[in-house]
Amino acid sequence: MKYFMTDVHGEYKGLELLLRYAEIDFTSDQLVFGGDSINRGRQSGKVIKRVKELTEAYPQNVVALIGNHEEMMRDYYQRGNVLWLSHGGKDTIRDLEKTFPNEKVRTEHIEWASNLPLVYEDDEFVYTHAGLNPFEPLDKQSRDIIWMSEFDFYSISKEDLMSLTQRRPVVHGHTPCERIYFDGSRLNCDMGSNTYMIEEERGLGLVNLTEMTYLVYRQYHTKIEKREIARF
Numbered sequence: 592m593k594y595f596m597t598d599v600h601g602e603y604k605g606l607e608l609l610l611r612y613a614e615i616d617f618t619s620d621q622l623v624f625g626g627d628s629i630n631r632g633r634q635s636g637k638v639i640k641r642v643k644e645l646t647e648a649y650p651q652n653v654v655a656l657i658g659n660h661e662e663m664m665r666d667y668y669q670r671g672n673v674l675w676l677s678h679g680g681k682d683t684i685r686d687l688e689k690t691f692p693n694e695k696v697r698t699e700h701i702e703w704a705s706n707l708p709l710v711y712e713d714d715e716f717v718y719t720h721a722g723l724n725p726f727e728p729l730d731k732q733s734r735d736i737i738w739m740s741e742f743d744f745y746s747i748s749k750e751d752l753m754s755l756t757q758r759r760p761v762v763h764g765h766t767p768c769e770r771i772y773f774d775g776s777r778l779n780c781d782m783g784s785n786t787y788m789i790e791e792e793r794g795l796g797l798v799n800l801t802e803m804t805y806l807v808y809r810q811y812h813t814k815i816e817k818r819e820i821a822r823f
């Protein structure tokens with residue numbers, strides 16, 4: 592089975608419950624994280640720790656990508672750009688200090704999360720945080736793609752996108768959506784974890800790309816629902 596999870600945004604409890612509920616076998620199943628593990632939620636440190644552990648324990652089957660929130664953290668530590676502090680960074684710094692009291696261990700985790708790749712591909716799908724530029728080769732995409740708005744990404748013609756990916760659909764997150772739809776070339780899997788203004792609407796999705804179904808953890812009710820991915 593191939594799984595995808597994105598925009599966890601510090602929702603450690605939901606992450607754990609979904610992984611357990613899905614009974615993922617990390618020795619044979621594949622799991623890709625689409626970035627934005629941190630900020631907004633309370634447990635960014637634990638999410639980074641868990642995702643890092645999984646990628647190191649199962650390097651063939653678990654992959655993590657960078658999102659714009661990790662990019663803001665990267666820009667803060669590498670260049671002193673304070674944008675991150677007003678997007679949840681202040682709380683995340685406190686949480687990282689709590690989760691990793693040892694400074695060396697903390698720095699290791701920050702550097703790991705700051706240096707994740709922009710794109711991952713397998714024989715069926717291409718994975719990225721927010722979008723792709725159809726006019727740059729997949730292995731030479733600019734860092735801007737992790738900020739791409741849903742409007743810009745979905746303005747790209749299906750033909751241009753499919754010619755870039757050699758007919759593989761693009762699996763991504765970044766912009767919260769209420770339901771996961773597959774338009775034949777794109778699949779947005781961000782369900783608004785710790786992001787939607789209305790708490791009842793906040794969800795974290797675990798997408799099964801092999802079955803084209805997904806589990807959604809509703810944060811407010813702390814319960815999991817299973818759904819089919821809609822196609823149009």
Ligand SMILES: [Mn+2]
Nearest residue numbers: 598627765766
């Ligand atoms: Mn996000």
